[in-house]
Amino acid sequence: MKNLRMFKRLCGTESLASVVLATTFWDNGPDFPKYLQRENELKTKDDFWRGMIQNQSKVFRQDSGRISATRIIEYLVQRDRGSTRNRPILDIQRQMVDEMTPLDKTGAGQEVQVWLTQQREAYERKLAQMRVEWEQALQERDKEWQRDLKRNTQEIEAKIKRDEEDKNRLRADNAALHQEQEELLRARAKQIADELEHERALQQQNAQELQKAIDAGEEHRKRLEIQKKKYQQLVNYRCTVM
Structure with missing residues (x-):
């Protein structure tokens, strides 16, 4: 019971849909009705699995060796294949990582306390x-x-x-x-x-290079303007001579 409460605290309600509850030691002998009764007790009592099943935990019987074991594994693999939305985030992960809750203040930590x-x-x-x-x-x-x-x-x-x-x-x-x-x-x-400083330095370098390009363009424009004036003067001179 204590371990089950701790497990629920670690997982949290939202992660229970990714939990498999597997029963073992099945056989078809004279005690089979007792096994069925025990399984039903686990599935229907609040102290055991009832709440977990209501939150979509899945019950399997590990009763056929490799065959039933493979069936359980395939269920878990197929359930989350190709999607990250259904991948579980445990309560203790959310509390300690997202909420920065100290370990002894988490649900699991309080259960231990x-x-x-x-x-x-x-x-x-x-x-x-x-x-x-x-x-x-x-x-x-x-x-x-x-x-x-x-x-x-x-x-x-x-x-x-x-x-x-x-x-x-x-x-x-x-x-x-x-x-x-x-x-x-x-x-x-x-x-x-460091990344911001690198980005700032890169922007500053780009700004300097852009300014150099602008200055070079301005110098080129001035040279063209001078050449244009000289050419105009030459044209005017020739017109005067003629």
């Missing part, structure tokens, strides 16, 4: 009960009971420590991802700035 909190509360209840039993074991001077309680307490405390380390790793991963995103953004900003 809830689970770790519930685990911690369950462990604390067990420890509280063991403390009561410890007092009773001391009163009864039951050494074996005391050893069992001590061993069980150490095991639970070790689990609490591991869960706390997992929570800290989640925060650390979040910080590392945030830093990585910032570095990527800085690198992209520098790339854009």
Whole structure:
């Protein structure tokens, strides 16, 4: 159940249409009606696949070895072939990339936080009960009971420590991802700035070349004007002589 909730959080509702729910270990023996009942339970109960199927997840039976496996793969390939519009974008991708949401604030991250909190509360209840039993074991001077309680307490405390380390790793991963995103953004900003600077330099170079061409054209026009005047003077002179 926890893994299924996490999967839904990772995918998001819009991506469930690209999900295949495959059942395995089918046979035609005497337990076949039980398999059908279990499949129907998975497909119709809200705690299992009902909501996913309503969002177009597809149920397959992996019951014929390579044949049914190929059928599943072909369905997934054909579904998105030739189009990028139907390709899924996971919720965690959208949240972390598009919305810049920290990992521990995403739907999946919050699901982990809830689970770790519930685990911690369950462990604390067990420890509280063991403390009561410890007092009773001391009163009864039951050494074996005391050893069992001590061993069980150490095991639970070790689990609490591991869960706390997992929570800290989640925060650390979040910080590392945030830093990585910032570095990527800085690198992209520098790339854009370099491209703009290159474009500005290119435009400036083109403007200079254009100005040179204009100046050269103006010089050529002036020379033509001078030649025209000289020619006109020569024509006028010849007319006067004649």
